[in-house]
Amino acid sequence: MPENRDPVVHLDRGFWIATTVMSVLALLAIVFWVEVPITGLMPEAVDKAQQIDALFRFLAATGTALWIFVCGFILYFALKFRRHAGTPENAVGVQIHDNNKLEMWWTIIPTVFVIVMAFFSIKIWAGIEFAPNNTLVVEALGRQWYYTFRYPNVNGEVKEMHLPLGQAVTLQVSSYDVIHSFWIPAMRLKADMVPGMINTLEFTPTRAGKYEIICTEFCGTFHGEMHSGTNQNPAYVYIDTPAQYSAWYARTQRQQATASNAISVPSTSQLNLAGGDAKAGAAVFSAKCSACHAIGPFDQRIVGPGLKGVLYDPAHPDLVNGQKATPENVAKILQNGFKGSLGQMPNQAQNGLTNKDIVNLVAYLKTLK
Amino acid sequence: MAAITASVNAGGGLADHIHPEPQGFFRKYVFSIDHKIIGIQYMITAFLFMILGGMLAELIRVQLMKASGGIMTPDTYNEVYSVHGSTMVWLVIIPLLTGGFGNLIFPVQIGARDVAFPWLNMLSFWLFPPAGLMLYASFLMGAPTAGWTEYPPMSLQGAAGTSMWAAAIFLIGVSSTMTGINFLVTILKMRAPGMTFTRMPLFVWGQFVTAPLLMIATTALGAALAALFVQRQFGVAFFDPTRGGSPLLWQHMFWFYSHPAVYIMILPAFGIISEVLPTFSRKPIFGYKMIAFSSCAIAILGFMVWAHHMFTSGLAPALQLPFMVLTMLIAIPTGIKIFSWVATLWGGVIRMTTSMMFALGFLATFTLGGITGVFLAAVPFDLHVHGTYFIVAHLHYVLVGGSLMGVLAGLFYWYPKMTGRLMNEKLGHWAFWLFFIGFNGTFLPMHWLGIWGQPRRVAVYDPQFQGWNQVASWFSFVMTAALVLVLFNALWSIRRGKKSGPNPWNARTLEWQIPSPMPYYNFKHVPSVFAAPYDFAEPLPYKGLEEELKGGPPPVPAAH
Ligand code: HEM
Ligand SMILES: [Cu+2]
16 A cells, blocks of 8 residues: 555645745735836826726736735645655555535635626726716727728818817727727727727716827738827827817818818728729720829839739739739729828729729739730 | 447447557558547647747747837738737647547547547548648738638738638638547547546546537637638628628627637646646545536536627627626636646645646646636726737737646656657756746736737837837747757657656556557457546556556457
8 A cells, every 4th residue: 555645634834834925925916006006107098097997906916916826835835745855656645535615615715706806897897888978979980091080060080089188078989991999098998990880988088198099900901000109190199178179179170171071981892803894994994093093114103103014013013002913902902092102092982983893994904914 | 330239239338349450551650540640640730830830920029029020011920920820729729639639648548449430530630731731821822911810801801811711720620520529429428337427537528528619619610711701702791891791790700619719728738737737746636526517617608708809899788798797707617626726736745747847837827817817807907908918918828828838748748658758857847947937928028018008910019118029029939949849859759768668657547557659459458447547545446457568459359
C-alpha cells in the first residue's frame, strides 16, 4: 500500500500566513482601483461616463482581488506541496474527493457576487438606455472613411460635431455603406452605425473640450484612420459653452443654406459583371465620364487619371483607392465614388449611373488595353 | 452484417470489434482509419498551420511597432490579421483539441478499440488540409479583410478571396460536424463494460459536452457561410439593407455558432487540465461531479449568450438584459471549476513536470481571461471597450492563455503515448517560462490600450500608444521563440527522447495501462471498469488488463 499523507484537512499556520498576505494584496488592489484618477488619463465628458467608470472600478477591484487569491493559492500550494527529492515514487497526496461545505460556499459566494454585479450593471444600464426625452437630436452618419452630421434646421450634412454643454442629446447614428461604430472614449459610449438602421445614444455633455471620435468596427482599407490621428478628415466632437454653440450653430446654418439636403445613398451591392456590353459602355463613358477622364495613359489627367489600360497597366497595378485593379474593384469605385489626392469622383447616384451602365462601363474599360 | 452482429454480442459491445491492421505505408499512415493515426495527422497538420498563423501574427506585431504602420499597406495588413484569426480558430485550436487530442486519447480512455465510424473519421480529417490550403490560396486572389468574423456588408466588398474563405470555413464546418457525431456516438455507445458516466475520465467529459456543440452550432455557421457565399456570387440580398436584407442577420447566425465555438475551444482544454492536475498532484480531482456537471452547464448556457457580442449593434433593450444576465451566470460554473482545480493541489505530492507547469499557467491566465469576460458581460462597460484592444486582450487570454496552454500541457503529457518517448523536460521548462512571460507581456498591455482608445483591426494608430505596442511586439517575439522551442523539442524527442515505458507519470486512466506508443488494436481484451479513475491510493479500478503489456497482437475472432 502506498504511503498516505495525513488525510485530515489541516489549515496550518503557513496557510493562514499566505491567506493574510493575499488579503493584504487584494485590499491594496481594491484601494488602487477605487483611488486611481481615471479622469486624469481619460476625461469624463458626459454624465454617464462617471457611472460607467464607477462600474469599471467595481469590476476591476473585485476582479483583481479574486485573481490575486486564485494565483496566490496556486503559488502557495505549488511551493508547499511540491514533491521533495527523497519522496518515494508511489507517494500519494491526501485522498479527498470533495467537501460539500466548501463547494457550497464557493457556489453561493460567486452567485451572490454575480447578483450584486448584475444589479449594479442593470441600474447603470437602465440610466443609459432610458434617458429624458426633451433633447437635442443630432444625427451622425458613417461613410468610408469619415463621419458627417445632421442638425435640426441645418441644410445638408456638416463635417464637425458640436454639442452644447449641459444639454441632453440624443445621437442617432447610421451608415451609408458598411457597418461603422461610433465611439467617443471620453464619453465611454459607443453605438454601431448599421446601414438601414438607426441606433441611438443618449447623454448630457458635462465637460467642455475637444474629444476624439473613433471607429471601432472594421470598415475597409482606411478603418484605422477613421479617427483624429492621421486622417485627412479628423473626427472630433467639440463640446462648447451654450454661447459658443449658438454662434457655431448660426454660422453653420448660414453656410449650409444652399447645401442639398439629400445626399444620395450609394449602392454597395455586388454587381454581376458578366455579359456587359462594351459598345453601350463606350457611349456611357463619353456621356458621363469623359469630362474628367481621358482615354490615355494614367498621367494624362483631366481631373481624374487617364484610363487607357486601367486594368492592365503594369506601372499602376492598384487603383487610386489602393485596391488592386480588378473589374470588381473598378465597379466599386463607379458605385461608391472616391475622394483622393486627385479630387472627388462622384458616386453612382450622383453620376446618374444604373447598375447596367456600370456593368457596361466595366466591359468597355476591359477593352482599353 | 452477420459478422458485426456476432462480435457485438460476443463481448463489450461494438468496442470488441477487431480489424486486422492494414498494411502498406498509405493505408497505415495516410488514409488510415485508426483513430490514433488520425489524431496524430490532425495534430501535425494543425501545428503546420500554427506555424503559418504564427508568422502572420508576427507580421501583425512588426507592423504595429510603429504608430504609422511600417511594413504593409493597410489592405495587406487587413488580409494578414483576417487570415491569422481564421487560421488560429479553425485550423489550429479547434482541430488540435477535437480532431487531434480527442481522436488520439478519449477512445482509449473509455476502453474502445476505435471511434464509432472510422471511415467517417478519415473523411473528416481529409477535408481539413484542403480547407486550410483553400484559405491560404485566397491570398492569391485577395484574401478576406474583415477579420475572422467577416461582418457584411463589409465582407461583401471584400475581394474574391472572401468567397474562398467562406467555402474553406464551410468545409471545416462539415468536418467538425462529422467529428462531433462520431465522438458523441462513440462515447454513448462504446464505453467498456462498467465505464459509467461518473467513472469517465474528465477529458472524456470534455469531449462529450463538446460534441453536441460541434454538431449543433456548426450547422448555424454553415447556413451563414452559405448565405454569404450566395450573396457574393449570385447577388441574393440576404445581408443587403437596400434590398430588404439585414446586416445583423449575419451577426446573429455567426455568433450563434461562434459563442458556443469558444467553448468548443475551451471545454476540451478543461478536460486536459483535469487529467494533468490529479496525475501530477497524485490526488483525486477535487469535486469530480461538479467539474463534469459544470461543463454541461457551460455548454448549455453557451447557446444562450451569443448576443453579448452584439451589445453595441442596436440590440433591443429587452434583449440586452437577458443576454447580460445569462452571460454573467456562466461565471458561476466556471468559477466552480477553477476553485476545484486549485483545491486539487491542496495536500498533493506535486511533481513540477512541464505539463504541470503549463496546467498551472493555464489556471492563472485563463482565470484572468474569464474575469475580463465577466467585465464584458456588463453592458455599460462593454459599450466602452467593444471593438477595441481590450477585446483582443480578453480573447487571447482565453484562447492562448486558456486553450493553447491546455494544448501544450496535453502535448507534454501525452507525447509518450504517441511516440514511446518523453519530451525533454529541461527544454520544456525553458519553453514554459519563455511562453508565460512572453504571453503576458504581449497581451496584458492590450487591456489598457483598449480602454484608452486603441481600436482593434487597425494598421495605424494614435502615436501616444506606440510605447505599449512596442512592449507587446517585443514580448511577442519571446512568446514565438517559446513555441519554436516546443516544436524543436517535439521533433528532437521523436528520436532522442528518453524511452518512456507505458506509464511514465504513474497515471491511472486507461490509456496509460497499454504500451507506448499505443498498439493498433488498443486493447487485446476490452477491460471492465469498477471505479472512478483518480483514486491514487487504491489499486487500479480495471479488470482484464493482464495481457496488455505482453508482446503480440490479440487473437482475431474466427468470425472475421
Ligand atoms: C471560456 C472561454 C472563452 C473564450 C474562448 C472566449 C472567446 C471570446 C472571443 C473570441 C471574443 C471576441 C469577439 C470579437 O471578435 O469581437 C469574446 C468576446 C466576449 N466574451 Fe468571451 N470567451 C470566453 C469566455 C468568456 C466568459 C467566461 C465570458 C463571460 C462570463 C465572456 C464574455 C464575452 C463577452 C461579453 C464578449 C463580447 C465582447 C465584445 O465583443 O464587446 N467570454 N470572447
Ligand atoms: Cu468606420
